[in-house]
Amino acid sequence: MELDFLAVLAVFVAGFLFVFLTLTVGKLLRPHNPYPDKNATYECGERPIGEAWIQFNPRFYLIALIFLIFDVEIAFVFPIATVFKRFIAEGNGVLAFVELFIFMAVLLLGLVYVWVKGDLMWVKQITRPAPVKAEPGNPT
Amino acid sequence: MNGFSFIDLRLLLPELLLAGTVLILFAGDTLLPDPVHKRRYLTLLALLGLLASAAAALDLSALMLDYGRPLTAIFTGQVAVDPIAMLFKVLFAAITVVGVLTSLLSDELPDKHMGEYYALLLSICFGMFLMASANDLLMVYLALELVSIVSFAMAGYRMHDKRSSEAALKYVIYGGAASGAMLFGMSLLYGMVGTTELTAINHGLVTLSGAPLVAAGIPERVFPLMMVVAVTLVFVGIGYKIAVVPFHMWSPDVYEGSPTPFTGFLSVGPKAAGFALLLRFFIGTLIPGSGGPGYDLDVRGVMPMAVDMPLPAVIGIIAAATMTVGNLAAIPQNNVKRMLAYSSIAHAGYLLMGFVVLSPSALHAVAFYLVIYFVMNIGAFTVVQAVRDRTGGEELHDFRGLGQRAPLLAIAMVIFLLSLTGLPPLAGFIGKFYLFAAVVKRNELWYWVLAMIAVVNSAVSLYYYMRVARAMFLTEPVKDEPLNVGLGYHVVTTALAVPVLVLGLYWAPLSRSITRSLSFYRAPAVVSPVAATTTPAPAPAAVPSPSLAPAGARH
Numbered sequence: 232m233e234l235d236f237l238a239v240l241a242v243f244v245a246g247f248l249f250v251f252l253t254l255t256v257g258k259l260l261r262p263h264n265p266y267p268d269k270n271a272t273y274e275c276g277e278r279p280i281g282e283a284w285i286q287f288n289p290r291f292y293l294i295a296l297i298f299l300i301f302d303v304e305i306a307f308v309f310p311i312a313t314v315f316k317r318f319i320a321e322g323n324g325v326l327a328f329v330e331l332f333i334f335m336a337v338l339l340l341g342l343v344y345v346w347v348k349g350d351l352m353w354v355k356q357i358t359r360p361a362p363v364k365a366e367p368g369n370p371t
Numbered sequence: 372m373n374g375f376s377f378i379d380l381r382l383l384l385p386e387l388l389l390a391g392t393v394l395i396l397f398a399g400d401t402l403l404p405d406p407v408h409k410r411r412y413l414t415l416l417a418l419l420g421l422l423a424s425a426a427a428a429l430d431l432s433a434l435m436l437d438y439g440r441p442l443t444a445i446f447t448g449q450v451a452v453d454p455i456a457m458l459f460k461v462l463f464a465a466i467t468v469v470g471v472l473t474s475l476l477s478d479e480l481p482d483k484h485m486g487e488y489y490a491l492l493l494s495i496c497f498g499m500f501l502m503a504s505a506n507d508l509l510m511v512y513l514a515l516e517l518v519s520i521v522s523f524a525m526a527g528y529r530m531h532d533k534r535s536s537e538a539a540l541k542y543v544i545y546g547g548a549a550s551g552a553m554l555f556g557m558s559l560l561y562g563m564v565g566t567t568e569l570t571a572i573n574h575g576l577v578t579l580s581g582a583p584l585v586a587a588g589i590p591e592r593v594f595p596l597m598m599v600v601a602v603t604l605v606f607v608g609i610g611y612k613i614a615v616v617p618f619h620m621w622s623p624d625v626y627e628g629s630p631t632p633f634t635g636f637l638s639v640g641p642k643a644a645g646f647a648l649l650l651r652f653f654i655g656t657l658i659p660g661s662g663g664p665g666y667d668l669d670v671r672g673v674m675p676m677a678v679d680m681p682l683p684a685v686i687g688i689i690a691a692a693t694m695t696v697g698n699l700a701a702i703p704q705n706n707v708k709r710m711l712a713y714s715s716i717a718h719a720g721y722l723l724m725g726f727v728v729l730s731p732s733a734l735h736a737v738a739f740y741l742v743i744y745f746v747m748n749i750g751a752f753t754v755v756q757a758v759r760d761r762t763g764g765e766e767l768h769d770f771r772g773l774g775q776r777a778p779l780l781a782i783a784m785v786i787f788l789l790s791l792t793g794l795p796p797l798a799g800f801i802g803k804f805y806l807f808a809a810v811v812k813r814n815e816l817w818y819w820v821l822a823m824i825a826v827v828n829s830a831v832s833l834y835y836y837m838r839v840a841r842a843m844f845l846t847e848p849v850k851d852e853p854l855n856v857g858l859g860y861h862v863v864t865t866a867l868a869v870p871v872l873v874l875g876l877y878w879a880p881l882s883r884s885i886t887r888s889l890s891f892y893r894a895p896a897v898v899s900p901v902a903a904t905t906t907p908a909p910a911p912a913a914v915p916s917p918s919l920a921p922a923g924a925r926h
Contacts, residue, residue: 337394340394340397340398341397343398343401344397344400344401347401348401
């Protein structure tokens with residue numbers, strides 16, 4: 232048992248040494264010649280505008296989430312589309328179609344839902360709720 | 372396996388009805404423009420869906436128990452269809468019904484968002500259904516995550532309340548860490564036996580332990596160690612869900628910050644589901660045997676392959692620590708919701724005692740106590756919610772003089788609290804009695820010690836429960852005029868208090884139906900892939916014979 236774990240330890244040590252050694256050797260061999268363009272953040276070759284640490288709109292996050300749902304949908308629909316002929320040959324064509332239709336209907340309901348709720352709008356009004364009505368004179 | 376079979380779907384009817392209701396709720400939420408209508412009609416819809424799925428579960432249960440339909444696992448062994456799963460499904464549906472009713476009454480939830488609130492609540496219920504049925508590590512993980520992720524959203528439901536957001540964030544972080552640990556444990560289990568189906572894992576482990584491990588290239592001592600690590604890590608994931616002691620930190624903050632109707636639901640629903648899952652995991656993977664109605668459970672039968680792992684002792688220590696920490700931490704709490712959060716940790720400790728013994732009577736006691744605990748705990752939370760809605764606070768001093776201001780509510784609260792303590796004429800006493808009796812029946816020193824710790828803990832809990840009763844009846848009220856609680860709260864609390872009283876005196880039918888339902892699906896003993904390559908002829912004594920498994924006929 233101990234010998235088995237020795238192999239694990241050896242991997243750990245080797246991994247650590249590998250990173251450590253390559254970085255050290257690189258540091259010793261490479262020329263040291265910094266200038267502003269080289270130190271700049273790499274942005275696909277363009278000169279960067281402004282800081283990298285900026286606040287961006289959380290709406291992006293929501294849109295990404297909604298996109299993900301439909302991304303997954305496509306990922307599921309394509310494989311079925313490719314083998315659909317085989318389903319028909321087996322006599323299960325209608326069943327496969329109905330199942331796929333139910334799947335799409337669920338996702339469509341999701342799309343309708345986010346649409347009605349205004350989550351596809353870039354600017355969404357958020358109303359603050361009225362504070363909970365408290366009994367007057369209660370020390371809370 | 373070419374594709375389609377209709378029979379699968381009928382066995383899944385409770386889940387399908389629930390999923391359909393969730394979809395209709397989402398549709399209704401978009402279609403109904405008027406918020407007040409939304410609250411009214413969608414509540415009705417949610418209740419109808421829950422009742423329909425509970426009826427479907429009862430029907431399936433009757434099919435299996437009365438008409439001898441063989442127990443099966445559908446979707447290639449992912450979802451078990453057996454009486455114990457159906458029993459828990461009915462319980463979960465009942466819990467969610469009460470959750471819907473308390474949400475309907477709550478002032479904390481705005482009308483506008485009720486549609487999605489109910490849809491999410493029923494999604495959690497759907498996840499709990501799957502947890503009760505999960506017969507495969509994959510389904511265990513999926514079901515647990517479904518319940519967890521939706522619960523995170525629900526904990527943070529009050530968008531502009533900082534404590535609610537804090538609750539959600541804490542819940543997410545703890546949940547993420549726990550599921551990570553659990554996944555690692557699952558990967559180890561899979562690595563040992565090469566299958567993810569729970570009962571097949573058991574067969575694989577039995578076969579492995581029966582065969583000379585050295586011949587298989589596995590040094591003998593590695594196996595129990597790996598087993599210990601794997602089981603411990605899986606336990607982390609489930610233990611987080613049921614809030615046992617090393618993994619309980621999230622629960623007071625989450626309970627305090629969440630909207631009160633959801634807190635009540637959270638304290639019983641996912642917890643009961645976690646215990647259902649733990650039951651299936653322990654019985655499925657760790658105990659060799661048939662699992663049928665006449666299953667042979669014995670603690671000495673737990674994992675004969677891992678003699679190095681004193682599982683009952685480990686669970687026993689966790690149980691004792693859980694109830695002690697829960698009860699001691701509850702004593703100084705002035706926020707009643709927080710106090711009840713610690714009390715629910717303590718109750719998880721009592722329930723965990725059943726897993727120390729794992730005898731048929733202990734399983735019966737656990738299932739029985741879960742039912743009783745559901746009624747009394749959600750009842751107590753409903754009273755807290757009523758007080759919070761009407762006075763704006765949930766601290767101990769908001770309860771002062773409740774005995775004069777809203778006598779019915781106060782009396783119901785005392786009934787719930789006394790039952791939680793476990794005092795004789797009430798249902799909580801019967802539940803605890805069954806649990807303690809199952810532990811003591813083992814009749815060894817350590818089991819007696821464990822039972823004594825539990826009894827002392829119950830006595831300690833009386834103190835902090837009675838602090839609330841004292842505030843309600845023995846202290847001067849801050850204000851004198853009666854509290855206008857409303858008909859709804861009175862109906863719900865009375866409807867919950869009556870079963871607590873009745874089950875304390877006449878519990879036989881409930882107990883009997885639970886005893887009947889205690890049978891688990893078990894896959895027929897097939898030689899697992901690992902065992903097939905390592906042992907040409909498995910030792911016949913170690914492998915449970917297929918004839919013991921009544922479920923084995925249909926696979």
